Amino acid sequence: MNKEETILDQIWDELAASLEVGGHPFHIFSISTIFNNKPDSRNVVLRNVNRNNKSVTFHTDTRSNKISQIKNDNNVCALFYDSAKKIQIRAYGSISIETDELLIKDRWKQSKKMSKLCYLHKSAPGKKIDNAKDYLYDEDDLQDIEVGIKNFSVINIKFNKIDWLNLSHKGHERIIINFTNGDNIKFEWVAP
Ligand SMILES: Cc1cc2nc3c(=O)[nH]c(=O)nc-3n(C[C@H](O)[C@H](O)[C@H](O)COP(=O)(O)O)c2cc1C
Numbered sequence: 001m002n003k004e005e006t007i008l009d010q011i012w013d014e015l016a017a018s019l020e021v022g023g024h025p026f027h028i029f030s031i032s033t034i035f036n037n038k039p040d041s042r043n044v045v046l047r048n049v050n051r052n053n054k055s056v057t058f059h060t061d062t063r064s065n066k067i068s069q070i071k072n073d074n075n076v077c078a079l080f081y082d083s084a085k086k087i088q089i090r091a092y093g094s095i096s097i098e099t100d101e102l103l104i105k106d107r108w109k110q111s112k113k114m115s116k117l118c119y120l121h122k123s124a125p126g127k128k129i130d131n132a133k134d135y136l137y138d139e140d141d142l143q144d145i146e147v148g149i150k151n152f153s154v155i156n157i158k159f160n161k162i163d164w165l166n167l168s169h170k171g172h173e174r175i176i177i178n179f180t181n182g183d184n185i186k187f188e189w190v191a192p
Contacts, residue, residue, distance in 0.1 A: 004187035007164060008177055011089060012051045014082070019049060025082040026089075031058075031157070032077045033069040033095065040069060041079075047107070047154075054179050055158040056091075057098075059107065059115070062153045063124030070095050076157055086167035091159045098154035108149045119148030165192055 001009065018024035032041040048057035056078065060066060070076075076095035081088050098104055108116070120137040123129055162177040172192035179185055 004175060004177075007175060008162075008185070008187075011162065011164065011177075012049065014087075015046065015049045015056060015080075016051070018046055025084070026080045030079040031066075031095070032079070033066055034073040034075060035065070035069045040066070042066065053158065054160075055093075055156050057154060057156050059111070060153050060155055061119060061121075061125050062151050063127075065126045067097065067153065070097060070155070078157055078159075088165040088167075090163040090165075091157070092161040092163075093157050093159040095155060095157050098156055104152065104154050105149070107154050108152050111152075113145065116145050116148050117142075119151040120145065121151075167192075 014024075015026055018026035021027075027046055028043050029046055030041050030043050032039050034040070044058040044060065046056055047059050050056070074094045074096060076093055078091040078093075079089070080091070117137065120142075121135045122137065123135040127135075129135055160178070160180050162179075164175050164177065166173045174190050174192040176188045176190055177185060178188070
């Protein structure tokens with residue numbers, strides 16, 4: 001494996017590791033979408049990595065604003081940063097809402113109780129409420145936590161380009177990795 005291929009291999013290894021290793025810096029990442037021609041960013045939790053398909057997955061509330069943004073414009077930029085290794089990954093691609101019902105059910109089943117509770121909130125994320133805690137679920141809802149699946153969405157991001165930056169006192173390094181040409185991956189060193 002040459003240096004460029006090794007970098008790409010490490011990117012996938014680290015993304016996958018973040019699913020297993022507590023506190024891994026890639027576990028939380030930021031995604032930017034477009035709303036009314038303006039950028040909008042937020043942090044999400046990385047839930048799955050598919051190296052073969054060059055995609056990653058997170059979960060969200062179907063009622064959240066990002067859902068309508070994704071439906072309107074599927075361009076996305078995902079941002080990861082490992083402060084210990086000083087590695088930034090900017091991944092560009094297309095974002096889509098998972099439609100495979102069995103897969104969605106499976107992801108819901110695998111979710112922890114704490115995560116499931118988020119999908120039971122009375123109000124949609126971003127909806128105006130009178131008091132800070134007005135969104136909280138009722139005691140009655142807690143008896144049937146499984147109804148939360150109606151608000152549960154699985155979101156996939158398929159990468160077509162990665163911009164990898166490694167800050168180093170020996171000299172920074174930056175490489176652009178292009179996936180657009182099927183399995184023919186193109187590597188391009190650029191000035192950091
Ligand atoms: C550390 C952290 C992790 C988060 N993880 C998620 C997540 O996995 N999914 C999600 O929808 N929102 C997550 N959020 C909340 C989002 O950042 C955002 O506030 C919310 O989804 C509403 O975004 P929207 O209005 O753009 O849809 C997280 C926030 C933080 C601070």
